[in-house]
Amino acid sequence: MTATFVKSITDLSQAPPGKKPHIALVGRSNVGKSSLVNSLAGQKSLARVSATPGHTKTINFYEFVGRYFLVDLPGYGFTRASKSKQTGFTGLLNDYLSNASRLALALLVIDSRLGPTDADRQMQAALATAHVPTTIILNKVDKITRAQLTTLVKKLSEEYPDTKFISHSTLSNKDRGELLDVIEQAVRVA
Numbered sequence: 001m002t003a004t005f006v007k008s009i010t011d012l013s014q015a016p017p018g019k020k021p022h023i024a025l026v027g028r029s030n031v032g033k034s035s036l037v038n039s040l041a042g043q044k045s046l047a048r049v050s051a052t053p054g055h056t057k058t059i060n061f062y063e064f065v066g067r068y069f070l071v072d073l074p075g076y077g078f079t080r081a082s083k084s085k086q087t088g089f090t091g092l093l094n095d096y097l098s099n100a101s102r103l104a105l106a107l108l109v110i111d112s113r114l115g116p117t118d119a120d121r122q123m124q125a126a127l128a129t130a131h132v133p134t135t136i137i138l139n140k141v142d143k144i145t146r147a148q149l150t151t152l153v154k155k156l157s158e159e160y161p162d163t164k165f166i167s168h169s170t171l172s173n174k175d176r177g178e179l180l181d182v183i184e185q186a187v188r189v190a
């Protein structure tokens with residue numbers, strides 16, 4: 001997979017120009033978005049994997065196979081952040097979502113150990129309101145049992161009947177192929 005880091009931006013005016021579709025990664029801080037970028041790219045250190053959560057305040061653009069941008073959006077809901085930083089999504093995340101005409105698909109990454117948090121549910125609702133097609137990634141499934149995963153998927157399917165779920169673990173690259181297929185399909189119809 002040819003994937004390159006393009007830029008990190010702090011203001012939407014700095015976003016790369018052009019008409020290539022965007023595939024957005026959204027999720028709480030530390031859920032494993034940077035690791036997922038590396039896993040999808042099949043590269044070890046394309047995205048910096050932070051040991052200290054809550055630091056990514058930028059939007060990071062990666063260009064995949066010259067056809068689309070994988071857009072890593074700022075993580076939300078970091079529990080150890082100060083109170084003022086815990087509530088709501090950052091301005092940059094909101095700005096992106098309200099101006100995202102090239103957004104073909106959002107990948108909402110959820111920690112499979114926690115299930116959806118209140119912030120994840122708010123994010124899902126915001127994406128639905130903006131009519132952004134969304135697939136939910138249940139990440140870090142190496143940390144739960146198969147039975148726990150089955151229970152979680154059943155619960156989520158009831159809560160979000162029209163949403164596709166894909167489990168993933170950076171350790172095993174579980175279901176990476178299915179995830180790439182979903183991205184490919186979204187890029188094709190964009």
Ligand code: GDP
Pocket residue numbers: 028029030031032033034035036048049050051053054056075139140141142143168169170171
């Ligand atoms: P981000 O803040 O969402 O970009 O999260 P990172 O990719 O920086 O990952 C946060 C932490 O979770 C790091 O310590 C990663 O090594 C770890 N991590 C990420 N994905 C997985 C996974 O699938 N399984 C396990 N066990 N740990 C993971």
